[in-house]
Amino acid sequence: MTDTPVQIFRDSDTDRGFRMKWWASRTAIYGVLAFWAVICLFPIYWTATTSLKMAPNVMQGQMVPFPQSWTPEGDWAKKLFYAPKWKGWESIGLSPQTLSQESTVRAEFLKRFGNSTIVALVSSTLAVVLGAMAAYGLSRFRYKWAWLKNDDILFFFLSQLILPPVVLALPFLVLYKELALLDTRIGLILLYTLSVLPIVIWIMKDQFETIPTELEEAALVDGLSIWGAFLTIIVPIALPGMVAAFILSLVLTWNEYFFAALLTSTHANTLPVMVASQTGSQGINWWSMAALSFAAILPLIVIGVVLERFIIKGMAAGAVK
Structure with a gap:
């Protein structure tokens, strides 16, 4: 039909x-x-353009980073790289016309950048390693210490995030003075590792609970030990979650300001302390602060773009059970 x-x-x-x-x-x-x-x-666009503006353009809130005196006549390349619109980058010695010159501000910036890189990478790595092992134990074994069981132990770790940092300021200041850890990278690494460890444990516990226990049982039958099964079978499967936890820890430790300003003075200062120091009796150097801020967030942007697929896999793994 x-x-x-x-x-x-x-x-x-x-x-x-x-x-x-x-x-x-x-x-x-x-x-x-x-x-x-x-x-x-x-906000990223505004920070990047503010670092390229002249002082009057910053105060006027112009959206485009070109000065009003810009004219199309003359050498375009010379105007682009040598026109006085790199004020923010020039103030920290990173403009095209100052790269070939000696600059104490640039040397200080590179030292702070190195401190932030070492402290953030080492503390995040330690937090992921220790947190993965703690989370694996809490997800696979049953513990009891006094009245504390697995859920109580996990809540104890998370409860460390409830305290505001200012409450811990005086105890850490006294403790680090006695241990000679003030103004040292090791002191910041230990403190940052402890601060992000609860978050890593929480993320990795959900990650490990999505992995069937039959895989480890089969590995144990084949002759592997608990450590062998963990390192050769569980860790490769949980790698996306570990990368996601590492990136989150890296962002938190890279941007931490309070303890870095409290426990360091000369040798171990990090980038957030340098960004916050762009204030004086004449006001705030918005162009310098914008250049420093953009230089500080640029590595995180690159890491986020490169490891985007791991972030998505790690965050989505704990949502499907």
Whole structure:
């Protein structure tokens, strides 16, 4: 039985209406996502452009980082690289015209950058290693110490995040003075490792609970020890979650300011302390602060883009059980 012309016409109208609804929904979804992307990326844009503006342009809140005196005449390359619109980068010795010159500010910036890199990488690595082992034990074994069981122990770790940092300021200051850890990288590494360890344990516990215990049982039957099964079977499967926990720890330790300003003075100062120091009797050097801030967040942006797939896998793994 063939369709009548009326039936074909109605079917075509239904398909056309379905396609119009589909395109309308897609347009609305992508429009909302694009709007949200603009909101999220605008602070980064504002920071980057502020580092390229002259002082009057910063105070006037201009959106474009070119000075009003910009004219198309003359050498374009010379205007781009040597026009006085690199004020923020020039103030820290990283503008094109100051890179070939000696700069004490640039040397200080590189020292702070090195301190932040070493402290953040080492503390994040230690937190992931220790946190993965603690989380594996809490997810696979049953512990009881006095009235504390697995859930109580896990809550104890998380409860360390409830205390505000200022409460711990005086105890750590006295303790580090007695241990000669003030103004040292080792002191910051130990403190940062302890501060992000509860978050790593929480993330990795959910990650390990998604892995079937039958895999370890089969490994034990084949002759592997608990450590052998953990290192050769569990760790490769849980690697995306470990990378996600590492990146989160890296961001938290890289941006930490309070303890870095409290426990360091000369040798172990980090980038956040240098960014916050761009204030004086004449006001805030917004261009210098913007250049330092953009230089500080640029490594995190690169790491996030490179390891994006691990972040998505690690965050999504604990949601599906």
